[in-house]
Amino acid sequence: MNATIQFKDLGLKDYKETWDYQEVLFNQIIAIKSQNRKEAIQKPTPNYFLFVEHPHVYTLGKSGHIENLLISEEKLEAIGAKYYKINRGGDITYHGPGQIVGYPILDLENFFTDIHKYLRLLEEMVILTLAEYGLKAERSKGETGVWLDVGTPFVRKICALGVRASRWVTMHGFALNVNTDLGYFDNMIPCGIKGKAVTSLNVELGVAQVSMEEVKGKLLKHFVALFNAEIKTKIEETTLIL
Template identity: 60%
Template sequence: MTDTQNRTLHFRELGLMDYLPAFEYQEKLMKEIIELKLKNRDRTDEIYEETPNYLLFVEHPHVYTLGKSGHEENMLANSEKLKEINATFVHTNRGGDITYHGFGQMVGYPILDLDNFKSDIHLYMRNLEEVIIRVLADYGLKGERSEGETGVWLDIGKPYARKICAMGVKTSKWVTMHGFALNVNTDLRYFEYIIACGIKDKGVTSLQRELEREFSDEEMAEVKERIKKHFCAVFEASLV
């Protein structure tokens, strides 16, 4: 690591927030980091300002988001059904197809300058998966990767393979936004209205379903602490 790299993470708990305000906040942070990188690049002296990194936690009300490479036909509910189930539908600029965010789901948005870590998107995605795999191991579950399919799964290679954590990111100038969505107390019935991530032959699950118990507020807080701990370990970062 050079003396211009910064692996400090500024942690921010956003609480319950609609998708679009959270999206706009991510974009604001990303823009600020990119502007600082460009300023550093154009400097004629030897002084550089460290680019910051952020880790945001948030919970969204019912929303379906479609990535820029997604297919709208994977949204199975029409506008009347969306209104009936009190959900919204948003096109977004992350990679990946369609997914669901809702109450009881732990959403993490790392806004990182990968030049502070390693400028490798493939490695970044595998590291995000590793964070969640380690969290699941804390609860006695074996999280796995599925070749060619981003995210974390259970029982890959079996007829009842199921996704427990979806992932999708966007990068610009090696700065990331978007991230991961871990199903904890998530109402899985909402996945019935989409072909989740465009994958037809695998299901979805949650910590609640796998462990056969609902997580209390205190236990949800514990999940967040475990994510923070493993994130710092995997990314060799410190949290403030």
């Protein structure tokens, strides 16, 4: 078992380019696991965790409905946004500048083999991070992600989750709205759930900007603690670097 996680902040990066990079890392882990089944000596599988911001993009998960994207291809082009149907779970979501997107590409057999627990720990990482800013964030029964004022008419979502897992290897992840332009959410039904508002950390705190680097540091701190992991801040040179 290998509890070391190689971490990299990709900065602002195109969604499709980053998706392809995730696939490289994901397939690398799958290949090692397949080879291990044939060998007496087992090679440790690596784990990765990426932070990234994307230019404006809408993505639709495997169980999603295109009707939840409320604008045409022409309007997408007019607002400078792209659209992709992708291989994660969940419905539609938006990524854009001012949003911290996290992609853990883990071999869960290095940690635990429980997808439900994995999702709950990602949510807990965000809940603990927001608590450091004085916000009481929580889960909403039957819905993934992190929410505020659950059970009230003012419920609103601040973090979306959508993952893919195969042979206990994960990809995709979470998107936390920090300084996000919330107007882009008006072009979709967030996660396919009608009547639920979306918010961001800077809106909740009533400030123009929140330090993205500060939030990333808090997320990473809680991630390491929850997964009982060790972070390595340089991805091995044998791995494709964006």
